[in-house]
Amino acid sequence: MNARVISPGNVKGTALVSKEPMGFYGCVDIKTGMVIEKGSPLEGKSVKDKILVFPCGKGSTVGSYVIYGLKKNGVAPKAIINKETETIVATGVILADIPCVDHVDVEKIFDGDTVVIDTEKGTVEVIK
16 A cells, blocks of 8 residues: 655554544553553553554644653554544654554554555555
């Protein structure tokens, strides 16, 4: 799949997928990387070292700093893939130097898929 690069970096990893928009402030524990938002499809799961896939962000602008804090605490996702990356997520991944792409059909990626992001080529490959 073709992708637009938000924050560069080539990475391969395991997908953790939410079909719902995702927030970071009050939704992801900055010290552990665990999703703590009640009712979230990812509640109780860790974003650490995963390729985090969700349609778009939501919530407070403080979410950008949560993404940065996740990286500083060693519990950040390896990369983020979105259908549409809005400014909160874009700012966070750029500050934290986390690869991020968007304009991707996230409906084609499922939990546990192996995903390869190549920001030099602007592509996302899903390995089943």
